[in-house]
Amino acid sequence: MRVALLAHEQFPERAKTAQGILRYGDDEVIAVLDRANAGSRVAEYxxxxxxxxxxxxxxxxxxDAVDALVIGIAPIGGGFDDSWRDDVRTALEYGCxxxxxxxxxxxxxxxxxxxADENGCELRDVRKPPEDLTVAEGVADRVDAEVICTVGTDCSVGKMTTTMELARAARDAGYDAAVVPTGQTGIMIEGWGTPVDRVISDFAAGAVEEMILEAGDEHDYLFVEGQGSIFHPAYSGVTCAILHGxxxxxxxxxxDPTREVIHGYDSFELPPIEYYVEQYESLADPVSEAEVVAGALNTAGLEGDAARAAIDDYADELGAPATDVVRFDPETVLEAVC
Incomplete structure (x- = not known):
């Protein structure tokens, strides 16, 4: 499919969905829509x-240049910005x-x-969950696959990217591995999944469990896309649902080693890394004996030597192997999880 990605004034740093599709998607990206950077190319960034x-x-x-327009921005709160309306209107008039x-x-x-009705095209709301979800039964551990979940110190630190990179590296190494997508970008890339942050809270863990049961006996390894953070004042609920489900x-x-406070909540400082390890393992403990076995560092904001030093420091704080799975070889982390 040929797609255009809408990322007005957010590309590249704050257009997570656009970045994910550009990096991992199978569709041909014909253009990125961004008023602020028009006339340039993706490769420049x-x-x-x-x-x-x-x-x-x-x-x-x-x-007739594209088949679909994809909203490539995932703003806090997930609202529609009315400045995008003209582009959506034009796409629909084109029959996209x-x-x-x-x-x-x-x-x-x-x-x-x-x-959409007049022009024979479709509106696809990826964040609309199935209607037949129910509570978790606590049976996800019965599948044959080993389940690896990415968690984070904050939002937008690389959980989706790390999940995709580890699954890709695992397949390249000969493992039978699959991604369990829990957010809109992962669902767009993988073509299946449930947007856990849109599910009724009682059913959120059940939605994750259902995906594990669906894929768990078909693969040796499942890489679960994490969401939010245990310490995020707004999004900790979805983090817990994914862990328990x-x-x-x-x-x-x-x-992200350059971040000192919670994204969008500057009055909340990030706790020490050692405390994250303790709390994530404690949160998982009622339903599984999951341990933090590795770390993934987003060093996009650091230069070469500083990035290497930050990874070494992070590994020491975790007491586990760590790397930047995009910038460097993910093998160190893959060995720890597979």
């Missing part, structure tokens, strides 16, 4: 992902599907529904 031109808007593309991972559903917008065997803690 992210040299190690699929390249594409950056244009100011959907109307800069030919009407529009795919979004927002809490605000496009399929609830009367104008978008009308345009997946009943993991091992944990990988993801961290």
């Amino acid at each position: 992210l040299p190690d992902v699929q390249d594409a031109p950056i244009v100011a808007g959907m109307d800069d593309l030919e009407s 599907d529009v795919i979004a991972g927002l809490h605000t559903f496009l399929s609830a917008d009367e104008e978008f529904v009308r345009l 997946s009943m993991p065997d091992r944990l990988v803690i993801c961290h």
Whole structure:
């Protein structure tokens, strides 16, 4: 499928979904929409992902150039920014599907529904969960697969990226490995999954358990995409649901060494790494004996020597192997989890 990625004024740093699709998706990215960087190319900002031109808007593309427009931004709260409306409207008038991972559903917008009907295209709200979910039964540990869950010191520290990189490295090493997607970007990349942060709280762990049971006997290793953080004042609930629903065997803690406070909540300082290890293992303990066996560090904000030094320091704090799975070889971490 040929897609355009909407990332206005957020590319590349704050366009997590766009970055994930560019790095791991199978679709051909025809263009990135970003008014702030129009006229440049993706490779100027992210040299190690699929390249594409950056244009100011959907109307800069030919009407038959793409099959779908993907909202490539995942803002706090998951709302729809009305400044995107013209691009969505144009895409639908072109006959393109529009795919979004927002809490605000496009399929609830009367104008978008009308345009989709008139032009024979589809509105896909990836964050809309199944309707038949129920509570967890505490049986995820019965599957044959080893379950590895990524957890984080905060939001947007690399849990999805680490999950994808480890699963890819495991398959390259000859292991039968799969990703269990729990967020909108992972679902768009993998083509299946449940958006756990949109599920009724009583059913959230059950939604994760259901995915583990669906894939667990088909693969030797399952890499579960983590969400949020145990210490995040807004998103700790989804973190707990994933931990208890997946009943993991091992944990990988993801961290950004340049971050000192919770993203979007500057009055909350990040606790010491050793405390994260203790608390994550304690939180998992009622349902599984999961241990933190490795760490993944996001060193995008550091230069070469500083990045290496930060990884060494992080490994010492964790008492476990660590690396940046994108910048360096993920083998160190893979050996710890497989």
